[in-house]
Amino acid sequence: MRILYMALVALICLSFTASTVSKTSVKCMIQMKNYTGEGAYIVVSVTDKEGEYKETIYVHGKDPEWYSEIDSWWKFYGKHRPDIDAISGETIAGGERSISVLEIPTQYINSNHKLRFETAVEDQDYNEVDLELDLTDSNLKSKVDGTGWIRYVRLMPQK
Amino acid sequence: MITSIYRYSHLVLAAISSLFLVVAAITGLVLSTEPIFYDLKQPDKIDLSEISLGQTIHKLQQEYDELITLSTTSQGLVLADVVTKEGTSVTGYINPKTGMFLGDEITRPSIYNWFTNLHRSLFLKSIGRGFIGVSTFLLVLIIVSGIFLLAQRQGGFSKWFSSIKDKEFHKKYHVILSRWLLIPILIIAITGVYLSLEQFDLIPVENQSLDWSLSPDEELPLQTIENQDFFKTTTLDQVKEVNFPFSSDPIDYYEIYLKEKSVLVAQHTGEVIDQVENPFTALVSYYSTIFHTGSASPLWSVILGISCIGILYFIISGCVIYWKRRPKKNYKLELSSAQDSEYIVLVGSESGSTYAFAKAFTQQLLRTGKKVSLSDLNHYQQYERALHLIIFTATYGDGDAPTNARKFFDRLEKIDQPRSLFVSVVGFGSSIYPKYNEFGKQVYHRLVKDENMKPYLPFTEVDEEHQPEETCKQWLQLWQQKSGFPMELKVDQFPKSNIEKQKFKVTHRSPLNKDETFIISLQPTSYNDYQSGDLLEVYASEKAKARQYSIARIQNKIVLSVRKHEHGLCSTYLANCHKNDDIMATIKTNTSFHFPKDAPKIIMVANGTGIAPFLGMLDENKTNIPIDLYWGGKNIESLSIYGEYLEDAHKKQQVSNYHISYSRENEVVEYVQHKVAEHKEEITTDLQQGAVIMICGSLSMQNEVLDLLELWNKENPKIQLEQLYKNQKILTDCY
Ligand SMILES: Cc1cc2nc3c(=O)[nH]c(=O)nc-3n(C[C@H](O)[C@H](O)[C@H](O)COP(=O)(O)OP(=O)(O)OC[C@H]3O[C@@H](n4cnc5c(N)ncnc54)[C@H](O)[C@@H]3O)c2cc1C
Numbered sequence: 001m002r003i004l005y006m007a008l009v010a011l012i013c014l015s016f017t018a019s020t021v022s023k024t025s026v027k028c029m030i031q032m033k034n035y036t037g038e039g040a041y042i043v044v045s046v047t048d049k050e051g052e053y054k055e056t057i058y059v060h061g062k063d064p065e066w067y068s069e070i071d072s073w074w075k076f077y078g079k080h081r082p083d084i085d086a087i088s089g090e091t092i093a094g095g096e097r098s099i100s101v102l103e104i105p106t107q108y109i110n111s112n113h114k115l116r117f118e119t120a121v122e123d124q125d126y127n128e129v130d131l132e133l134d135l136t137d138s139n140l141k142s143k144v145d146g147t148g149w150i151r152y153v154r155l156m157p158q159k
Numbered sequence: 160m161i162t163s164i165y166r167y168s169h170l171v172l173a174a175i176s177s178l179f180l181v182v183a184a185i186t187g188l189v190l191s192t193e194p195i196f197y198d199l200k201q202p203d204k205i206d207l208s209e210i211s212l213g214q215t216i217h218k219l220q221q222e223y224d225e226l227i228t229l230s231t232t233s234q235g236l237v238l239a240d241v242v243t244k245e246g247t248s249v250t251g252y253i254n255p256k257t258g259m260f261l262g263d264e265i266t267r268p269s270i271y272n273w274f275t276n277l278h279r280s281l282f283l284k285s286i287g288r289g290f291i292g293v294s295t296f297l298l299v300l301i302i303v304s305g306i307f308l309l310a311q312r313q314g315g316f317s318k319w320f321s322s323i324k325d326k327e328f329h330k331k332y333h334v335i336l337s338r339w340l341l342i343p344i345l346i347i348a349i350t351g352v353y354l355s356l357e358q359f360d361l362i363p364v365e366n367q368s369l370d371w372s373l374s375p376d377e378e379l380p381l382q383t384i385e386n387q388d389f390f391k392t393t394t395l396d397q398v399k400e401v402n403f404p405f406s407s408d409p410i411d412y413y414e415i416y417l418k419e420k421s422v423l424v425a426q427h428t429g430e431v432i433d434q435v436e437n438p439f440t441a442l443v444s445y446y447s448t449i450f451h452t453g454s455a456s457p458l459w460s461v462i463l464g465i466s467c468i469g470i471l472y473f474i475i476s477g478c479v480i481y482w483k484r485r486p487k488k489n490y491k492l493e494l495s496s497a498q499d500s501e502y503i504v505l506v507g508s509e510s511g512s513t514y515a516f517a518k519a520f521t522q523q524l525l526r527t528g529k530k531v532s533l534s535d536l537n538h539y540q541q542y543e544r545a546l547h548l549i550i551f552t553a554t555y556g557d558g559d560a561p562t563n564a565r566k567f568f569d570r571l572e573k574i575d576q577p578r579s580l581f582v583s584v585v586g587f588g589s590s591i592y593p594k595y596n597e598f599g600k601q602v603y604h605r606l607v608k609d610e611n612m613k614p615y616l617p618f619t620e621v622d623e624e625h626q627p628e629e630t631c632k633q634w635l636q637l638w639q640q641k642s643g644f645p646m647e648l649k650v651d652q653f654p655k656s657n658i659e660k661q662k663f664k665v666t667h668r669s670p671l672n673k674d675e676t677f678i679i680s681l682q683p684t685s686y687n688d689y690q691s692g693d694l695l696e697v698y699a700s701e702k703a704k705a706r707q708y709s710i711a712r713i714q715n716k717i718v719l720s721v722r723k724h725e726h727g728l729c730s731t732y733l734a735n736c737h738k739n740d741d742i743m744a745t746i747k748t749n750t751s752f753h754f755p756k757d758a759p760k761i762i763m764v765a766n767g768t769g770i771a772p773f774l775g776m777l778d779e780n781k782t783n784i785p786i787d788l789y790w791g792g793k794n795i796e797s798l799s800i801y802g803e804y805l806e807d808a809h810k811k812q813q814v815s816n817y818h819i820s821y822s823r824e825n826e827v828v829e830y831v832q833h834k835v836a837e838h839k840e841e842i843t844t845d846l847q848q849g850a851v852i853m854i855c856g857s858l859s860m861q862n863e864v865l866d867l868l869e870l871w872n873k874e875n876p877k878i879q880l881e882q883l884y885k886n887q888k889i890l891t892d893c894y
Contacts, residue, residue: 025246027225029405034368036360062267065276065284085266095368097414099227099402100240101248123285156406158225158242 022106025158026140030060030117031097031151038122039091040149041066043073044102046135049112053077057102057115059088070120072128094149101158109135119149164562165308170481172301177474179281179294184470186278187347191453191464193271197234198457202252202261204235210255212398212415213390218258220384230400233454237395238264255395292355298348305337314557324591326624326748327483328686329476340469343462350447357444367435369423375409379428387429393417418445492521492533500532503545503580507536507552507564507598512623512654513587516631517551519652527644536564536602541574547615550584550602558597571605581615582606585634587654589623591748596620616641625696625747626705627654660698660743661685665736666716671723674797676768679733681717681742691775692752692892695719697744699732706730707747709768709855709892711775713804720771720801752853752892754779760850762842764864766791766831769856770801772892777808787816787838787845791831791860794824831856832863843871846878846888853890861893 032040041061046054053076061067068074077084092098104115117131127148133139143154173180215237219226225242232238240250243260252261280287310316312334320338325331356362384390397417404411404426412432413424423432453460497503502524506517517533524531530544536552555561560568584606586599603618616637621630631653635646663681671677681695691712696705706729711718723734736742754776755761761784763773770790780786792798798805798819808814818838820829835842846852852868854861868889872880883889 025242025248027227027405036364038358062272063276064272065280065282097402099405101225101227101242103248154405158246 023103024106024109024140026102026104027099027156027158028058028102029097029099029154030092031153032092032094033146033149033151035094035121035124035149037094037124039093039096041070041091041120041122042130042150043070043077043118045073045076045116045118046104046108047114047116049114051114054108054113055105056082056084057087057104058100059084060098060100061091062088066120066122069122069126070118071126073118102155104135109140110137111135115139117146117150117153119146121149125149165304165311169301169304169308170477172297172304173474173477176294176297176301177477179290180298180470181474182281183278183291183294184467184474186274188464188467188471189274190271190278191460191467193267194234194453194455194460195457196268197265200265201234201236205237205255207231207235207237207255207395207398210395211385211391212393212395212401213385213387215255215258215395216390216401217383217385218256219253222258222260226403228400228402229398231395231398233449235396235455288355288358292352292359295348295351295355299345299352302341302345302348306341309334309337311556314559318557324589326591326688326746327480329479331688333473333476333480336469336472340466343466344470346450347463347466350451353443353447354451357440357447362440362444364440365438367438369414369421369435370433371410371412371423373423373432375412375425375428375432376430377409379425379430381427382429384426384429387424389422389424389429389431492518492531493525494521494532495530497532497534497538497540498543500530500542501544501546502529502531503542503548504531504533505536505539505548505550505552506533507550507561507567507602508587512627513551513553515652516585516587516654519648520549520551520635520646523646523648524644536560536567537570539567539570539574541576542580543577545576545578545580548580548582548606548612550582550599550606551587552584552599552602553587554592554594554596554598558594560598564598564602567602568605576611579611579613582612583614583616583638585619585621585631587621587623587627591624591750593750595622621654623654623656625656627656629704656745660745661687662741663695663717663744665738665740665742667738668733668736669800671734672796672800674767674793675723675734676797676800677721677723677734678800679719679721679736680713681719681744683717683746684741687746689717689746689748690753691779692754692772693749694747695744696747697729697733697742699729703728705745707894709752709772710746711771711773711778711804713775713778718771718774718804720768720774722768749892751887752855752890755851755853755887755890756782756784758784758851759848760785760787760845762787762789762845762850762852764789764831764835764852764854764856764860766856766860767797769854769860769893772855773853774801774804774808777804777813780808780813783812785815786813787818787841788814789818789820789831789834789838791820791822791829791834794821797821830860830863832860832867835864836867839867839871843875843878846883849888851888851890852883853892855892856894858893861891865889865891 030042043056044058045056048054053073056077068078089100113135115133115135116129118128119130120126125148130148130150131144131146131153133144140155140157143152145152219239219241223241224244224246227240229237229239236252237255238250239253242248249263251263253259254261276282279291281290310319313319313321323331323334325334398415399418400416402414404413409425409427411426413426415422415424420434420436422434424430425432449455453463504517504521506514508514521531521533536550552564553561584599584603586596588595600618606612607614616634619630619634621627635648639646662684664684665679666682667680669678689710689712691710693710694707695710695717696707698705708719708721721730721733723730752772763786765773773788777786818834820831820834822828822830854864868880872878
């Protein structure tokens with residue numbers, strides 16, 4: 001009886017810790033450059049210092065048909081295809097800006113990880129690293145310029 | 160063979176695009192259920208035109224920690240992306256009056272994504288989009304060519320809605336449905352093309368963007384949002400999307416997309432920083448999406464769904480129609496030039512069978528070693544050595560010339576033949592059109608007016624509805640007799656009857672009465688459009704010539720009244736039929752003896768089995784037009800087999816008066832024409848007032864009744880017999 005009880009408690013604790021990975025909410029605004037054509041697919045991911053993908057944070061673009069065009073990320077995501085419904089939004093067209101909330105697992109912050117913005121436009125260029133920043137507290141309240149389709153990204157942690 | 164340009168383009172375009180259109184229609188059908196799906200799952204709507212944007216934002220600011228975006232859906236709901244007081248970020252429907260969260264955004268079921276992909280791009284990305292876009296454009300052209308084709312068939316746009324004569328199921332419904340679905344399918348196609356063009360950046364957009372570099376006026380007073388002018392006056396129904404300021408910094412503005420324009424608004428003062436009118440293309444794009452997807456109205460999406468089924472049906476029925484009309488096998492003829500030929504064969508035809516017969520005829524002539532030329536009527540010219548002119552021509556639309564015969568009369572007028580010619584004309588047509596063979600008739604009459612042209616064989620009309628093969632055989636026999644040339648055509652070179660023999664099931668047959676007469680009811684086993692007064696052509700055996708019987712349509716069954724002739728082939732065959740037997744027959748439309756439903760009064764005169772069509776017409780008399788029925792038979796028993804139908808009509812007041820006469824019942828022999836004569840006053844008055852008289856039964860009876868009318872006409876010039884015939888006030892069906 002006692003063993004059973006302990007096991008139950010252990011199980012509850014385990015599932016508790018598993019479901020409550022602590023996350024930091026960061027408000028993120030992406031401002032696109034002026035271009036004509038389709039809206040851009042933008043994937044925001046956490047990578048480690050070697051550039052290996054750790055986790056997908058946000059995906060702009062809901063049409064999975066085009067995901068394979070986002071080459072490097074597709075090699076990571078395409079293998080497992082976790083459910084990203086809750087963290088995906090519309091594509092962003094040239095000149096537009098879009099605000100979203102990024103939920104970044106706190107464990108990655110200030111621990112040598114990076115936040116990568118990867119962009120692709122249907123039938124046009126693909127940028128493996130349109131923009132990248134170190135995941136540090138100070139970077140999470142800054143403005144960073146992009147190199148591809150993104151003009152800049154503004155970040156601000158939630159209260 | 161020259162075919163009508165509209166039919167040709169209609170067919171070719173459809174053939175090219177049908178595969179893509181089948182996919183687009185099936186997937187479209189599935190996608191049309193999406194708006195209904197949302198309609199069922201979404202929260203109730205609130206009238207957005209009564210709520211100001213300021214009011215809603217104010218409520219949201221109280222309810223939530225952070226506001227990211229707010230948008231209205233095409234279904235009229237408000238969707239917001241917010242961060243709750245608990246710090247979780249959610250996207251869902253909110254009540255714009257209270258700011259209350261109503262539920263998560265309904266995520267699009269992935270099955271719809273899958274179908275959308277297939278619908279838009281066949282999973283082939285840009286190439287697939289190209290295919291679909293082009294097919295959609297072809298669909299527009301198919302519809303346009305279809306419109307002209309239909310107008311041509313109907314005999315002009317003014318007759319657009321006149322009834323469709325075709326009896327073949329698919330032909331008929333291809334036309335009927337297209338008259339209804341034309342508009343929605345055209346809308347689907349045009350909006351589809353627009354959306355495709357937009358996809359490929361072929362719509363020029365002067366996209367003026369909002370200028371974020373402008374600075375706000377620092378002098379303006381700070382106000383809370385519900386007091387700011389812009390937010391007070393903008394109602395939610397004008398709003399498409401709002402992006403909230405990124406931070407509380409005064410240079411972070413509200414970015415607001417309204418139906419007509421886009422605006423930047425300063426967050427603390429409500430000052431409009433910059434605004435850009437939406438280009439016209441944005442409006443077109445907006446409505447194209449709504450009309451193409453039905454997202455704004457579940458009702459429209461139902462219409463879209465029906466249209467998809469319609470497109471599939473048009474493709475299927477189009478294939479069937481084409482298959483039946485497809486050109487027959489080709490073989491080469493050793494023709495001579497028009498100048499050298501003694502026999503000139505000319506063809507006017509829109510479809511295969513006329514041409515096939517002309518070709519087969521030419522082939523037989525060539526076998527005799529004669530020099531023959533074959534061309535279409537538009538190529539009529541001077542013939543130096545010709546002896547014979549043989550013309551085979553169809554009639555198109557409302558008695559018009561087929562496309563390749565349009566110039567014939569012009570040329571006939573201008574060209575004088577150096578030698579005199581023998582002329583033979585055969586017209587091909589279908590008696591379901593009132594002016595069938597009209598053109599052939601005109602060709603014949605215009606030709607023989609010329610002294611240089613001598614009729615060789617009389618003008619012959621081939622009716623595709625009625626044993627065309629027989630008529631052609633008879634004509635060939637005449638030709639063979641007169642010319643001495645053997646004519647040996649193969650079975651498949653004759654025009655086929657439009658109507659194939661069909662099975663009819665016997666549902667009832669009464670025993671023979673004293674007059675050897677009986678009633679037989681039949682049920683068609685396939686689709687048929689017929690009414691009382693039409694004729695059933697019955698084949699007693701595979702080889703037998705058809706015999707005709709007048710149809711009564713009663714409760715969707717064919718009822719015949721038949722007298723068995725002692726050695727009669729067909730009547731005996733029918734007399735020996737039992738319930739559930741199948742008989743082979745075709746229905747021949749007989750427009751000249753249909754129920755005149757606009758007549759003020761009808762006088763029906765019949766003897767013997769001639770009463771049959773009238774039994775059906777009484778049943779059809781739903782508006783209780785006054786009808787006087789005159790019938791003559793041998794004795795009381797002769798009438799009894801019709802008793803049940805007459806009683807029924809009497810009960811429903813579908814007949815006003817009976818006048819029955821018997822020839823063998825009493826001392827005096829009394830025929831139906833005697834009864835008619837007795838009612839002279841009444842009938843003449845009725846006829847003067849526009850009544851219609853219908854006569855059915857034996858020819859001798861018909862002639863006596865018509866003699867009576869003629870006599871009355873002489874006494875009373877007010878009943879103009881000729882006028883009555885012309886106005887279709889005297890209708891006969893006698894045998
Ligand atoms: C427009 C129209 C409508 C009609 N409607 C009806 C109708 O509603 N009801 C109806 O009953 N009929 C109707 N008829 C008549 C019907 O079509 C047939 O003509 C009739 O039934 C006789 O056909 P059968 O095959 O039985 O006779 P057939 O075989 O065609 O014989 C014709 C006649 O020759 C006689 N005959 C045949 N062989 C011999 C022989 N060896 N010795 C002596 N005599 C012989 C037969 O007795 C018969 O009188 C209509 C006809 C027309 C044209």
